Amino acid sequence: MANDNQAKLSIRDLKVEFRAKGRNTVALDGVHLDVKDGEFVSVVGPSGCGKSTLLKVVTGLLQPASGGAFIDGQPIDGVPDRVGMVFQNDALLPWKTVVQNVRLPLAIKGLPDKEQRREAERLLKLVGLEGFASFYPKQLSGGMRKRVALARTFAYDPDIYLMDEPFGPLDAQTRVKIGEEFLRMWESVGKSVLFITHDIEEAIALSDRVIVMSPRPGRIKAEFPIQLARPRPFYDIRFDPVFKELQKEIWAQMSDGASGGVH
Amino acid sequence: MAEASKRRARSTSFRGREYSKASVWLGRLAVFVLLTGLWELLSGRAFNSFWLSKPSLIADRIVQMLGDGDLWYHMSATLQEAVVGLAIGMVGGTLLGIGLAFSGIFERWIYPFMMALYSLPRVSLAPLFIVWFGIGQSSKILMVVAMVIFVAFYNAFEGMRNIDKDLMDMMSTYKAKWTHKLRWVVLPSITVWILTSVRLNIGMALIGSVIAELVGSNRGLGYYITYSSNMLDTTGIFTGLVLIMLIAVALEQLVLLLERLLLRYR
Structure with missing residues (x-):
């Protein structure tokens, strides 16, 4: 699926520091990572290893201390075009209805009203929420809110999806269900994804490549190409012997x- | 069994209990009847009604004032000053709060001075405003503005600091312009805070207008109270106080209505 000769997103010698109470903490150090066009890359690691920080750099919300990130070879300076972020806590606007939330990126782009509505309705149908357009986020379950957040990101139609433990707060059953739906949706658009998670099974089931990070300061410790055929059954793939072997490694x-980094 | 545990869960949650509308209003009515009834009964029996007047006398006075037009003449003046001052103070204070929250280091320079001004007993400015603007309505409106602007400022400022950062980041990743952020995130986020400050400020606005009227005026409920006091007319004083209370309750209900409209999503 991935186009081998061109990196959509490349991260070079990235170092990120935080300054708190006069002390510098190194969150990420020497991170080197490529995501090819259409490739699904997951980053796993213990909490506090700077996984989320990595995404913040790619969205342009955080300035690195040195090194940098590039999209199509262009250095990221400010919020880049065509990058869509899915937040851990959904980040839905509580005062807007479901359909208005999904329309948000289209409204910002300045699309005509009718087109916004048509696209929002199409996406709500895709995530199985067509009857909930006029509900407020508070009236929905966690899984439904996650679907709205996914629909909104798909409405933006970015070239790179950045996902920060998007299924983290969900219960195990909903997690599998949403993961499966997301995988199906992603397989139909085939855009690049940088996916942050601490769930190894989720990472293997979704990805073309899994990256393991070390605890703070976050460094890339190992890389595993996932050679499982697509389209994959998100849940049943777990019983595949190749999957089991990868999971173990x-x-x-x-x-x-x-017990300390490898470097 | 499920029913029982549900009931228990409901009754133990803090302030989470639901009461029927009828029981709430009947209870309020009972408290009102009890208090005014006691006042009516004790006045003239347990103590001289000259000092505390009597609900029936106050009601008579209100009817009489309604008849000769005094009621609207004084009430409208106070109401106008309070509402106009409240509007100016709310808009000014809120804009100041939003602006200062966005202003970076400027905020650090200004904030201690705002708090210093806030700690002034602002009612003592009334004589100054009357020297500046005379005994007309402008000095009263200025007094009301001085009373309400700080709460408006402080609430807007705190509201700004409490905006969910993830929502702002989310807007940024969609390349939203600041006008989008203002309309979709900032204003809706601080609406709760603004409504709270309006509610707190209704009382402040009335205090401001009445105090300024007490200090120097020829119209308004504050004027009516001082006038009655000079005549040793306690019924007049209490009538003035009751009318101020009525204005406060009416304005508060308006704000509650607005709140229900704007915060439907909760």
Whole structure:
């Protein structure tokens, strides 16, 4: 699926520092990462390893101390075009209805009203929420809110999807269901994804490549290409022997990190 | 069993209990009847009604004032000053709060002075405003503005600091312009805070207008109260107070209505 000769997103020698109470903490150090066009890359690692920080740099919301990120070879300066972020906590506007939330990126782009409505309705149907257009986020369950957030990002139609533990707050059952739906939706658009998670199974089931990060300061510790055929059954793939083997290896890498980095 | 546990869960949650509308209003009516009834009964029996007047006397006075047009003459003046001053103070204070929250280091320079001004007993400015603007309505409106602007400022400022950062980041990733952010995130976020400050400020606005009227005026409920006091007419004083209360209750209900309209999503 991935186009081999061109990196959509490349991160070079990235170093990010936080200054708190007069002390510098290094969150990320020497991170080197490419995401090809149409490639699905997951980053797993223990909490506090700077996974989310990595995304903040790519969205242009955070300035790195050195190194940088490039999209199509262009350095990221400010919020780049065509990058869509899915937040861990949905980031829906509580005072807007479901359909207005989905329309938001289209309204910002300045599309005509009718087109906004048509596209929002199409996407709500795609995520199975066509009857809930006039509901407020508060009236929905966590899984439904997540669907709205996904529909909104799909409405924006970015070239790169950045996802920060998007299924984190969901219960196990909903998580599998939404993951499956998202995988199906993603397979139909085939855009690049940088996916942050701490769930190894989720990472393997979704990705073309899984990256393991070490605890703070976050460094890339290992990389695993996932050679499982697509389209994949999001849940049943877990019983594949290749999957099991990968899961074991990645887990070994991750738990090893607890006793100090590899570098 | 499920029913029982549901009931228990409901009754233990803090302020989470639902009461029927009828029981709330009947209870309020009972409290009102009890208090005014006690006042009516004790006045003239337990103490001389000259000092505390009597609900029936106050009601008579209101009817009489309605008849000769005094009621509207004084009430409208106070109401106008309070509402105009409240509007100016709310808009000014809120804009100041939003502006200052966006102003970077400027905020750090200004904020302590705002708090210093806030701590002034502003009612003592009334004589100054009357020297500046005379005994007409402008000095009263200025007094009301001075009373309400700080709460408006402070609430807007705190509201700005409490805006969900994820929502702002989300808007940024969609390349929203600041006008979009203002309309979609900032204003809706601080609406709760603004409504709270309007409610707190209704009382402040009435205090401001009445105090300024007490200090120097020829019209308004404050004027009516001082006038009655000079005549040793306690019924007149209490009538003035009751009318101020009525204005406050009416304005508060208006704001509650607005709140229900604007915060439907909750």
